[in-house]
Amino acid sequence: MAExxxxxxxxxxxxxxxxxxxxxxxxxxxxxxxxxxxxxVIEPFGKQLVVTTDMLVEGVHFxxxxxxxxxxxxxxxxxxLSDIYxxxxxxxxxxxxxxxxxxxxxEALDELYEGINLACDRYGVDLIGGDTTTSQKGLIISITAIxxxxxxxxxxxxxxxxxxxxxxxxxxxxxxxxxxLLEREKKLYLENPNVKPDLENQTYIxxxxxxxxxxxxxxxxxxxxxILPTAMIDISDGLSSEMLHICKQSEMGCLIxxxxxxxxxDTRAIAEKxxxxxxTAALNGGEDYELLFTISANEYEKVKECELFKIIGHITxxxxxxxxxxxxxxxxxLIAQGWNPIKN
Amino acid sequence: MAExxxxxxxxxxxxxxxxxxxxxxxxxxxxxxxxxxxxxVIEPFGKQLVVTTDMLVEGVHFxxxxxxxxxxxxxxxxxxLSDIYxxxxxxxxxxxxxxxxxxxxxEALDELYEGINLACDRYGVDLIGGDTTTSQKGLIISITAIxxxxxxxxxxxxxxxxxxxxxxxxxxxxxxxxxxLLEREKKLYLENPNVKPDLENQTYIxxxxxxxxxxxxxxxxxxxxxILPTAMIDISDGLSSEMLHICKQSEMGCLIxxxxxxxxxDTRAIAEKxxxxxxTAALNGGEDYELLFTISANEYEKVKECELFKIIGHITxxxxxxxxxxxxxxxxxLIAQGWNPIKN
Numbered sequence: 001m002a003e004x005x006x007x008x009x010x011x012x013x014x015x016x017x018x019x020x021x022x023x024x025x026x027x028x029x030x031x032x033x034x035x036x037x038x039x040x041v042i043e044p045f046g047k048q049l050v051v052t053t054d055m056l057v058e059g060v061h062f063x064x065x066x067x068x069x070x071x072x073x074x075x076x077x078x079x080x081l082s083d084i085y086x087x088x089x090x091x092x093x094x095x096x097x098x099x100x101x102x103x104x105x106x107e108a109l110d111e112l113y114e115g116i117n118l119a120c121d122r123y124g125v126d127l128i129g130g131d132t133t134t135s136q137k138g139l140i141i142s143i144t145a146i147x148x149x150x151x152x153x154x155x156x157x158x159x160x161x162x163x164x165x166x167x168x169x170x171x172x173x174x175x176x177x178x179x180x181l182l183e184r185e186k187k188l189y190l191e192n193p194n195v196k197p198d199l200e201n202q203t204y205i206x207x208x209x210x211x212x213x214x215x216x217x218x219x220x221x222x223x224x225x226x227i228l229p230t231a232m233i234d235i236s237d238g239l240s241s242e243m244l245h246i247c248k249q250s251e252m253g254c255l256i257x258x259x260x261x262x263x264x265x266d267t268r269a270i271a272e273k274x275x276x277x278x279x280t281a282a283l284n285g286g287e288d289y290e291l292l293f294t295i296s297a298n299e300y301e302k303v304k305e306c307e308l309f310k311i312i313g314h315i316t317x318x319x320x321x322x323x324x325x326x327x328x329x330x331x332x333x334l335i336a337q338g339w340n341p342i343k344n
Numbered sequence: 345m346a347e348x349x350x351x352x353x354x355x356x357x358x359x360x361x362x363x364x365x366x367x368x369x370x371x372x373x374x375x376x377x378x379x380x381x382x383x384x385v386i387e388p389f390g391k392q393l394v395v396t397t398d399m400l401v402e403g404v405h406f407x408x409x410x411x412x413x414x415x416x417x418x419x420x421x422x423x424x425l426s427d428i429y430x431x432x433x434x435x436x437x438x439x440x441x442x443x444x445x446x447x448x449x450x451e452a453l454d455e456l457y458e459g460i461n462l463a464c465d466r467y468g469v470d471l472i473g474g475d476t477t478t479s480q481k482g483l484i485i486s487i488t489a490i491x492x493x494x495x496x497x498x499x500x501x502x503x504x505x506x507x508x509x510x511x512x513x514x515x516x517x518x519x520x521x522x523x524x525l526l527e528r529e530k531k532l533y534l535e536n537p538n539v540k541p542d543l544e545n546q547t548y549i550x551x552x553x554x555x556x557x558x559x560x561x562x563x564x565x566x567x568x569x570x571i572l573p574t575a576m577i578d579i580s581d582g583l584s585s586e587m588l589h590i591c592k593q594s595e596m597g598c599l600i601x602x603x604x605x606x607x608x609x610d611t612r613a614i615a616e617k618x619x620x621x622x623x624t625a626a627l628n629g630g631e632d633y634e635l636l637f638t639i640s641a642n643e644y645e646k647v648k649e650c651e652l653f654k655i656i657g658h659i660t661x662x663x664x665x666x667x668x669x670x671x672x673x674x675x676x677x678l679i680a681q682g683w684n685p686i687k688n
């Protein structure tokens with residue numbers, strides 16, 4: 001928190017919006033009219049548009065005890081951009097609505113918007129509108145993202161075919177281990193506020209949780225190589241859950257190999273410390289925001305050397321089931337144990 | 345509330361989304377892919393798109409003590425469609441995100457979506473996506489609406505010119521009086537739950553508050569008559585506040601005549617009962633969702649007989665100020681005293 005505290009009421013609603021968007025700039029030719037009217041106007045010049053939306057609720061999706069507002073703002077945008085990339089589109093605009101209780105100052109919101117603006121800047125996205133209002137409790141952020149895709153090049157979850165290669169970007173399970181580490185330190189802090197948090201220099205896994213990135217390079221690489229995935233989804237609830245979505249919507253089965261799962265060394269080390277199998281974190285941890293996609297086996301030669309993603313298995317017919325082959329050669333059924341905030 | 349109570353947790357997040365969207369249909373050719381993937385895909389066929397978003401928070405924007413969930417769902421959509429029409433566009437798609445505490449059952453959400461679907465159906469809008477999550481307190485609804493407009497026919501708040509006619513659809517102040525009536529009965533009920541609410545058969549003003557409509561007919565009429573407003577805004581915070589927005593963004597002044605204000609007889613009657621000037625309700629009441637727009641004085645002959653809207657004044661140069669001429673011939677400065685949830 002910044003030292004100065006300006007009450008939001010001192011600016012009023014319109015003053016607050018003016019203040020928060022004072023550095024707002026337009027980056028996309030498709031953004032004709034941005035913030036400041038009843039609506040924004042966009043013109044996608046013959047492209048198709050992808051629209052996605054996500055709502056983040058304090059105490060459900062984030063905890064401000066260990067998440068800075070700047071990180072939160074950044075991550076809130078990223079989770080939406082990740083959905084746009086998962087449709088094989090390029091994000092171009094977002095709207096951001098927030099509801100805030102009176103415990104937040106203008107300076108706190110400035111921090112949040114710093115993160116939002118940083119994400120917009122890095123990903124070339126325009127902030128074109130939003131709403132700012134009062135909440136009865138905590139902070140709620142609702143973002144809608146719009147992206148552009150060439151005609152009929154959007155990729156759904158439903159196109160996977162038998163023998164397609166199953167690919168995943170980056171690595172898995174790190175965000176979950178980052179969360180566990182933060183939760184552990186929070187618990188210790190609540191028991192004794194004099195204890196200094198020991199985050200064990202786990203920069204990698206902490207950043208994976210607090211400041212995830214969306215996989216734009218992979219989308220650009222696939223485009224450059226003229227490879228159109230047959231199905232794609234982003235990993236927010238864990239690999240298992242997302243793989244099952246693709247199988248269900250494609251009416252297919254799958255076989256994933258434990259030995260192929262991309263898991264960072266830091267993730268393995270901290271998982272061992274916590275007494276958790278790194279594979280479990282990878283399968284069910286969630287919040288990785290990696291892309292899970294399927295491509296025709298004919299593309300194998302083109303993709304085998306690519307460092308942006310790894311082949312972790314293949315698609316089977318539905319009657320073969322949805323399986324995971326462990327390093328011990330046990331075939332176990334994939335089940336979704338991912339995060340489910342609705343059950344909280 | 346329905347009698348049966350199904351816990352939301354019994355469906356799970358994906359089950360709940362499937363359940364709530366099971367009757368969802370596509371009404372617009374521009375909706376290529378709807379709910380069920382990381383994003384929806386739209387293709388506006390050479391038109392420009394208008395995007396707007398609004399967040400409604402229980403206890404701030406609505407009170408479920410006197411607002412049914414069906415009305416709330418309907419109104420939540422309407423307030424967004426109203427913004428789309430206020431840009432001179434035709435709404436085509438919406439996304440709906442909700443955060444709910446565990447006091448809501450599946451049946452309660454069904455009621456909410458009944459209202460949402462009814463509004464979509466009446467206005468020919470597709471529900472193409474959303475998010476469903478948990479809140480720590482109460483119900484939060486965040487809606488983003490997308491609309492289509494012919495190339496460069498969108499209307500902002502900033503184009504009003506000297507001598508333009510100031511027009512307003514429908515009538516003003518009724519929603520505010522409806523709210524006051526509901527608040528009065530709520531207070532009496534809280535003091536003595538055995539008292540039966542007496543809403544005095546005020547169907548008109550109650551419906552204006554609980555079930556507002558967006559002014560699509562006016563937009564269609566103007567299009568048919570080939571009249572392009574120079575500036576337009578929808579009235580959510582009250583006529584004064586919205587008129588000042590147009591003046592500020594157009595760098596103009598205005599003169600509005602009290603005698604021209606469209607006020608329904610029921611509004612006048614109930615205002616008198618409450619000891620409030622009906623004019624005050626019209627100027628500052630808010631939630632009317634009427635359209636306030638300016639058109640060139642050259643269009644006077646075309647519009648003077650139109651029953652959809654009334655001319656209430658004219659635009660002046662900025663140095664003439666922003667004034668309201670009362671029936672007693674007093675010229676008073678317009679000030680914004682509209683609703684401001686941020687100040688709560």
